[in-house]
Amino acid sequence: MEYLSTLLVAIVALEHLYILVLEMFLWTKPRTRKIFGIAPENVAITKKMAANQGLYNGFLAVGLLWSLLHPEPFFALQLKIFFLSCVLVAALYGGFSVKKNILLIQGLPALLALVSLFLV
Known part of the structure; x- marks a missing residue:
């Protein structure tokens, strides 16, 4: 089960690196416009906002990678729980305020990874 949770994280x-x-x-x-449902006329006015969101997604990815590389198991677990929880909260907010499929695309993998940590 530990391998599965590592894989899911x-x-x-x-x-999130891809995002x-x-x-x-x-x-x-x-x-990218198709993935996010952005009309061509809105690309220019949303470009800086999207880059800012991308940076936040990068922070989440780096935090999760840090949790996988941390040498101390207790702290690694705490990092995994924290960053997966952040992803899950962001997915819940995005799923209810922007697009429902965010719940499936970002929320479900984070939830599965989080649950797997408690089954180890």
């Missing part, structure tokens, strides 16, 4: 971290890339560097690309 890594998946959530990689997902960072989309929001900070690929915001104007057609594929």
